[in-house]
Amino acid sequence: MATTLRLSPLVSAAPSLAAPTTQNEPKTTAMETSPTGSLRNCKTMNEVKQLHCHITKTGHGSKPSTVTRLISTCAEMGTSESLEYARKAFDLFLGDQETKGMLFMCNSLIRGYASAGFSDEAILLYVQMAVRGILPDKFTFPFALSACSKVVAFCEGVQLHGALVKMGLEGDAFIDNSLIHFYAECGELDYGRKVFDGMSERNIVSWTSLICGYARRNSPREAVSLFFEMVAEGFESNSVTMVCVISACAKLKDLKLSERVCAYLGESGVKVNTLMVNALVDMYMKCGETDAAKRIFDECVDKNLVLYNTILSNYVRQGLAREALSVLDEMMRQGPRADRVTLLSAISACAQLGDSLSGKCCHGYVIRNGLEGWDAICNAMIDMYMKCGKQEMACRIFDNMLNRTVVSWNSVIAGFVRSGAVKSAWQMFNEMPTSDLVSWNTMIGALVQESMFEEAIELFRVMQAEGIKGDRVTMVEVASSCGYLGALDLAKWTHAYIEKNKIDCDMRLGTALVDMFARCGDPQSAMKVFDKMRRRDVSTWTAAIGAMAMEGNGERALELFDEMIRQGVKPDEVVFVALLTACSHVGFVEQGWNIFRSMKSVHGISPHIVHYGCMVDLLGRAGLLEEAVDLVKSMPMDPNDVIWGTLLAACRTHKNVKIASYAAEQMSTLSTQRTGIHVLLSNIYASAGKWDDVAKVRLHLKEKGVHKVPGSSSIEVNGMIHEFTSGGDTNTEKSQTASMLQEINFRLREAGHVPDLDNVLLDVDDKEKEYLLSRHSEKLAIAFGLIGTGQRVPIRVVKNLRMCSDCHFFAKFVSKIYNREITVRDNNRFHFFRQGLCSCGDYW
């Protein structure tokens, strides 16, 4: 918007007109016919001023014809200087003269204002016309409406509409087209459509205005279908129409449709200009056809600035920062001069790569070209330096900024979060003068990143209390928090919130929801969301396969994978992890092998060490420990602590001390070791009764300062999450839990159950073992759930470690005796207990 132009009052003296800055006589070339007529040929304001001075000297300076010509020449130049000069002449003229001939001057000025972006001045002048009693005509309205469109001055435009209807000007194609454009820019396409429908004779501009309106207002599909409607009615498009339609295709990211439009373009013979090349490059980029876009780009002989900026920003958006920098290089050598839009892309490319060296070069360019006054540039640099790990530099730019925007604050905050300095981020979040949705999302994301899921949801509640509605980014964070917490009620609420608030559920959010329901033990809901999704990428399919894996539905997991392949989605490393995990959960040894082998042979993906880990797990769980060892020995890479740890875990399940010792020995040769492994090892020795070895490992752990992660379970009751740790607590609520637990244990014993003391991994006497076992956190949580929820309410527990076999039996027992459905999500999978049986079929 214009800020530099100062509008003088309508009837004010403009004395400077008579005293132009230079005294030189104008060039004779500009004076070929009459001096007044020559005004039209002036190219610069200096020429205009000189000539006008000359005319004034001859006494014709304030003749209507002179002023009219002067105004229209100045208006056409469209600079703030020329418009100001024209305005002075106009105001001076207005002071002296009657209203004759004024209409044309007003129209010229309004047009000048409108086309140069001084929309407010244009609108104001229209209003002032009315005050002076100058009636607008059919030429006034298109200019005035275009000014209203630019600043989305809806009320003013509607008044214009009313006025022109009164004057009977509706039906004029130019005016109706301007109205369509105006309503479209205001986002009131229905009104625009009404005008369009009411037109008796539409022309190409009518169609194009409406098409463009739909394209810009998030109805690109409408735009394209309108275009084909237009073609069907026999209208010939021109380049403007094509640019609009192509940009609609870009928004749709629909390659098939794009190709149809391009086919039409080829047949139509419409000349391809630079604007269209630009639109085409943008469209192919957005459709993912990067190479095609680059080819068109390369073929273009007169690449302009915008074209460079288009390809650069698209490369950056697609994460192709290297390509962006190489185009930038070409541009610097032989292209147009980079502007601030270019630099925005360049800087974010550096940010993406974490390339502080190139980033510094950009910074230098910014300073050399005086671009540091643009806050978007500074913001991009803050982000870049933050992502390059140069926090001080980022903060320096932030501190030096004159006009820090929300984005500046958000960039710093996000930088702090990324580096793990959540405290600093929090401090800034509280200090910032105004926060917006992105600020909140960043902080909620920070809590998720720190695994503080309850706090994340709490912050989301605070945000709502402040009257800020979440968007799809917020909901991805909230959904993943629900998932990690395994809080199904909260998850259902989240889903309902999204639907109620009509939050645009894109692929990412959809995938997050599938994953959320999967982790909350509601695979039906997960699949319902999955089925409704229009677009799915590998991660979406992976989430669904994961849902089936957690449920222990190996067949469906494999079916989903086949379906994914049939639909042409390219598998990645991650989906194979989900698949192999699914096989592992149900003991699909043969299928697991097939998938594992197909990775390389069919899909061209070399198994990563994690895939070997999955296979070791699969074989190990199935009791094929020797086979697992053979696989480890045949691995093309060195086994890491995870591999040995997985093998150890299997040894524990199958009580194989021999292989466990071997694995432990191998592991001890590794330089890096995960702490959890030592715990596991000590557990294996413990369950085999080798307490000396346990003591050794425990000592080793102590030396390293490692503590065993205590078992902890949580349960959601009435929207609140309650957490229990092994051993239990003594407050009132929980002591009720203790007596409930006692009751269950009593009934268990009555039923003849003997506790499996092997599950206690401490060197204590059996009585102590039995006590500790009876107070495993999941038992506490289940007991609490029995008290805290209604008769028919399923009990859902989330556990941080793997469930032990005694607790597994306990849960089955409770589900039968108390006639309750129980779900336990441990750190590996789900168990659905119902009528004394578990969904895992005791294989886990």
Place this chain on the structure above:
DNA sequence: CTAGGGTTAG
């Protein structure tokens, strides 16, 4: 006289 391209943070 009316219609068209590129812009930072989560």
